[in-house]
Amino acid sequence: MLELRLVQGNLLKKVLEAMKDLVTDANFDCSVTGFSLQAMDSSHVALVALLLRSEGFEHYRCDRNITMGMNLNNVSKLLKCAGNDDIITIKADDGGDTVTFMFENPKQDKISDFEMKLMDLDSEHLGIPDAEYHATVRMPSLEFSRICKDLSSIGDTVVISVTKEGIKFSTRGDIGNANIVCRQNTTVDKPEQATVIQMNEAVSLTFALRYLNSFTKATSLSETVTISLSSELPLVVEYKIADMGYIKFYLAPKIEDDE
Amino acid sequence: MLELRLVQGNLLKKVLEAMKDLVTDANFDCSVTGFSLQAMDSSHVALVALLLRSEGFEHYRCDRNITMGMNLNNVSKLLKCAGNDDIITIKADDGGDTVTFMFENPKQDKISDFEMKLMDLDSEHLGIPDAEYHATVRMPSLEFSRICKDLSSIGDTVVISVTKEGIKFSTRGDIGNANIVCRQNTTVDKPEQATVIQMNEAVSLTFALRYLNSFTKATSLSETVTISLSSELPLVVEYKIADMGYIKFYLAPKIEDDE
DNA sequence: TCAGCGGTAG
């Protein structure tokens, strides 16, 4: 028996909006720890990892570990039927092949429930090593999103370089080259507006902008984003989910074969 | 001679927006009582009935009953030329074959008039029996609209059931089943937000969501909608038009041929 | 990628 009650239902709505373009089908895993998901995108280049810790739910009951395969597009459709300030409850029976999403509006006079068939999916649990990164940058998520969008109008790939000076995003395309540098900046009104560079070793890697733009769909989940880089390791783009966990996107660097 | 002056011209604009997707051509009937219309949709499944009582007009002159056939799409196009707070005057000569719409802006420095040829249409005046309904539900029109829209992302038809508990909307589709229950709720700040159930007998009927979604185009005419159901009778969805009358939509239930 | 609708701001 599984029963998870999430007061801030719109978190779940946003999470699905953030994932559904990248991943079509995925297994959600429930344990006493929390509600989580790990999935690769269809081209097996990027990976999403979601964690919503049990403590973040108003009520969390998970009698035994359970894996629920769902089509994220369908889940997203269902969640579109939830109001932005609805309370969402997820229910499933052990051994059952369906999951039920229940939405209660704040006035408590409208209750919707949606039952969806589960899918049987191969789980591809990739042990993600908890690596030490050469560089980690925290910056306003909206700024990162804007940069990725802007650069993708010039080129397809971006070189992200971190030095003590700051983080530099460079691209080149038919119409020219572009470089955007964000310097460390901690003298701001609100800590969320800060750009903080933590660097052990300078690093410079190339990524496909297409995926980064997909990742930034999560922007509304958090005012800040954390970008971690190491040579030879996938980039990590992490959005914290208030009091509950995170959504992390991993993306393998491109091997630069020209020049 | 016909001359109707409507100060709140945007009512007429909204009325036409609400009808034009459902009905292509229709006869408008004028009598001393008021300005009315009854028409079936092109597939003869739904019916619209409009009434704007003469008292709602600033000036209402109708020397003799007159029937004016119009293409609602064309009328709607003309009305798009009226400003939202223009005063609209409708004029026609007895025995003439044209109608004139005149728009005056609030500052009274711009006057437009549009003359349109009338059409000769068979009138299909369906005596709508003033039935006693098994159940009548009044609820916020926006909520009804939202429910119909949400459910149509899951399925094509909706089962509407009324019990003492409330009104339930159910659908099923490829991705799963959905149920939305609205409980009676009169403890709200504004009476327009209340959901009021009046039931003599429990009732459960099936309708095509496509039509309901068409009806909800009238949502902006009124904050509340009244839904009346009886087994074997068409559903009625009524939007009151402030101080003037109503627009009512009738829809025959689907006969459930499976199970 | 483009168009239409809804929401927000002036």
Add this chain to the structure above:
DNA sequence: CTACCGCTGA
């Protein structure tokens, strides 16, 4: 009430 911007759906 109008105009602009952003988001969603086709």
